[in-house]
Amino acid sequence: MDFPFTRIKGGVGAPKGFATSAVACGIKNPDVERLDLALIHSEFPCTSAGTFTTNRVKAAPVKLTQNHLRRGEIRTIIANSGNANACTGLQGVHDARAMADGVAKPLGLKRSEVGVCSTGVIGLPMPMMRIDPHYEALVNGLGRKQGDDVARAIMTSDTREKQLAISFDIGKHRVRLGGCVKGAGMICPSMATMLCFITTDANIPRDCLQRSVHEAVDESFNRITIDGDTSTNDTVLVLANGQSGMTPARRSGPRCRQFAKALRWLMLELAKDIVRDGERVTKFVHVKVNGARTFADAQKVAEAVCKSALVKASWNGEDPNWGRVIHAVGYSRARIREELIDIHYDGIPACLGGLQTDTPMQKLRDIASKPEFAIDISLNQGQADYDMYSSDFSPEYIDFNRSEYAYWKQARKDGLV
């Protein structure tokens, strides 16, 4: 495929007219000095669009930001790691609002121009006494720093910052698109414990932006899974400030389609990066289902395989165990016929017509030993296909997720519980 984009430095700070900042508040632990409160700010008004968790238990900042997004004029985002501000009741909403006000005032904005995002432990009150003193430093620190500080401050169990920026032409104008994500655990279709911020200096009216964001999320963040859980805080926010000088994109016009294509590419790259950096992940597996009777059937098969604990354990063991794959296909509730199913590892047949092939096992094991490989599942019943990206399940993943007691101990010290 031709790649009509140029990679440029940075992330959300790369497009024209965006400034970023981050400070260390000690939200999770006051004794540890790390960036945990971030600010993204457009010096000019923006159109904005986003998608949010489908979990019915929504964190307070999600409720607030959904509300602000109805006006579609968010131009500033304040985000923290270390506490999700979820299951915190009215106090949580009050705290999220205080965070919005904390930066809206010094920036001279309305509260509804600010989005608020939080990620971290669920069920403990926000330690506002450690956040409140930092709004001024956060605003004063704003500068053209490409966004590295934001990518770093939103990390929780991520092992590295994940950001990306590109430039490309729409008509005669060069535009820039930048983004960053945090992911790691609870990554699942229908979104993840995942925050994604994207900025652009393209001139994208709200109707084009909204449609482009929904389509791009469907083909990126909704296609990845690490542990099959869906979080209370997932948020994708996209801000467009038009500072590239381009002519506004009309919803069904070619400029909108060009922008949508770039957005989809950027989101898919960021989504894949989340899987690669999943908690204690050692494998990145591209599961490609084809030949399903319907799109829904293809999706069911892909999700069943990508979420199966036994399949994921076998990936961790570098075992090309197609038996476990076909068994997940079987319980997916998709309409399948066992005797028509072919399964290939990186193009090498492991199962044809539902039966073991005579491919030497060592050849398949060599593929399953690679850090990244693809499994093709051909149902041979129709034309529908569906791609997903998944990871293995490691003993270390479970070990890593055994306890969040440390959070609770700190909240007790803080007098919050």
Add this chain to the structure above:
Amino acid sequence: MDFPFTRIKGGVGAPKGFATSAVACGIKNPDVERLDLALIHSEFPCTSAGTFTTNRVKAAPVKLTQNHLRRGEIRTIIANSGNANACTGLQGVHDARAMADGVAKPLGLKRSEVGVCSTGVIGLPMPMMRIDPHYEALVNGLGRKQGDDVARAIMTSDTREKQLAISFDIGKHRVRLGGCVKGAGMICPSMATMLCFITTDANIPRDCLQRSVHEAVDESFNRITIDGDTSTNDTVLVLANGQSGMTPARRSGPRCRQFAKALRWLMLELAKDIVRDGERVTKFVHVKVNGARTFADAQKVAEAVCKSALVKASWNGEDPNWGRVIHAVGYSRARIREELIDIHYDGIPACLGGLQTDTPMQKLRDIASKPEFAIDISLNQGQADYDMYSSDFSPEYIDFNRSEYAYWKQARKDGLV
């Protein structure tokens, strides 16, 4: 609750007129001497009923036994561990049939009076050359041995045999009911990689037996989960030979209800035993959902919580992490309202109205540290409830399930692949 049953020795061999036998064939590994082929035989004709995996990829013995069960006269079961005979095509069906014939002939039965069950690795042909020579020894070994040999021979990754037998009165007659199970991995609602054989000398016509079995499975084996996977081989078979001398039970009569109650109790005990003996399991957790708007909503909530990798990891860590519980409730797709949800650990409130309580954390940790505890989730929206039984996810579970390569190496030695 009053317990109107008397526990008696043994399992499937305990009821009158049933004999059992088991031999060591080396199905998985010819160098290891362990029982892996079992026979249950009623000396008298039986009525029979059963339920099977809902996986669309069904093992050959499942297809065969489903077929035989249509006549409802199965009185003999041959079962093996070490190979599931799944994804083995026409050869698999041929092999399953050969196993039925292998014991039908020396016993003087029709093939349709024999059920065949297999459990083990998927996708490798059955090593029939190691099974075929043993039919005669298997039949000659039949004796009144309570069934311990069967319970042992069907084990795969189970750590101990799981069997149970009771006696109780129906009318003036004392009847006996015995059963054994194997489980361990891939245990999930909608049945498990699970074999369950139950025998009784009660006189239960087919219509009563069928209804009783379906109801009992719904409230036992469909309520347990270990890793959320559903296998290709799950089978429950119940044989009734009437040798207690009791008057036949009519479908809607009191004798049928009495039998159904005993069957439900026995199956639930066996099902719980499967969870307790799950692969590398350290916790047994009873999840009780109540106050849902509908039965389906209650079920969705229970299944989401019991299947969440993050919830199960926290159980392994003895962390009373109600935040992860409520977050699974949120993505269950049930109609819930966060601000109405109460969560109790063994009756102690951890979350009331969606918010953290002031229960001392140590008190909740003491409960989560016990090998068995209950989590009550009250949705406070209606009258429907649903109980499930689940286990933790341990690092050792993943480690244990990384590879089945040893199976493949043996199949290669056998010249089967």
